Amino acid sequence: MKTRKRAEGQLVKSHREVLTFNIAARMDFLNITPQVEQAVAKSEVAEGLVLVNAMHITASVFINDDELGLHRDYKKWLEQLAPFDASPERYHHNRTGEDNADAHQKRQIMGREVVVAITDGKLDFGPWEQIFYGEFDGQRPKRVLVKVIGE
Amino acid sequence: MKTRKRAEGQLVKSHREVLTFNIAARMDFLNITPQVEQAVAKSEVAEGLVLVNAMHITASVFINDDELGLHRDYKKWLEQLAPFDASPERYHHNRTGEDNADAHQKRQIMGREVVVAITDGKLDFGPWEQIFYGEFDGQRPKRVLVKVIGE
């Protein structure tokens, strides 16, 4: 167990950014780690937390590996768990005129948000952790919120 | 990318509330955004984070759309992924005398908690984001914790 000296008695700072992504496919994953790193650098927070969340309810922010085969596996798997079907027969949500009920389900599997520790002004990550925007109803601009809090 | 002026050098505040819900059905979803908004207003936190979590392990707090067809789809989908079965044959957990093993699985799909940014004293939400209490073993009073931290 590795312990780090406690930072004590500092004033609190916060920082907010909105990132916008327009994914060409209906479903795809984009590595947004560089943009989150930039927001954390701008915040000048040394010790704290950063929340990164999809502002839309058919999209995810999640942390996993930047490996294309894995992403292909995720897409196939999510399609099996919650198949796209625009018809109103399978999904009641699609009786509203929407065709994206499947996207709302895929997003629950992959999650809305991540919270990442900031240590010494940097994302405190394991060796393979990368932050992804997960799109399940794309082909239009959608937003991700980055909120930093700490000292 | 829209950047917001950084709040800097403030003292930290916190606030805690416990909400209690008694859902009439075994499984149902309740929009609790108004209660969370009230807790945030009472906290007088302008910039920070609010954690909202189920205090019970057969319930969820999640963010999605307030649309009844979608909720109906979620219930059907969760029942397919983790069917209710009180017998001890399908679920070992039900050998303890419980009948809610399925509820523990449904809660893992939908999640325990959400963390939401607070900006200018308000929940910093996209256009359709609403906070739901998700009940998978209802018909009794259960609690949700709201914890606000910020400045």
Add this chain to the structure above:
Amino acid sequence: MKTRKRAEGQLVKSHREVLTFNIAARMDFLNITPQVEQAVAKSEVAEGLVLVNAMHITASVFINDDELGLHRDYKKWLEQLAPFDASPERYHHNRTGEDNADAHQKRQIMGREVVVAITDGKLDFGPWEQIFYGEFDGQRPKRVLVKVIGE
């Protein structure tokens, strides 16, 4: 609705620890609540949040019940949702020489992280909430990050 007096106008503190676990099985769950409680005690944070996350992308940190039958049910269920298969036919990820594509999927169901409220210097938990490390590709040392922030 139970409300707690707001803590106001304090300086912010943070604390960081890394826990290391070496799970004997490929998939298993370990109750790490005592280690997280110790980290919170060391932080001397009275009111705040603690983030506990897997630093590896084939592992989870989640909150549920410490009941062996339930854990057995989770393992069986996760194996159904994302079966282990080392071959490169089912999973593209395994064409990289890895055999753990299933572990990346299981971790998405169970989640990467939990955020827990700290109130009066303690984990603010419901009656049955316990924190687990969830391993899906074990038999080697892997790390969990504990980051405390508050006052």
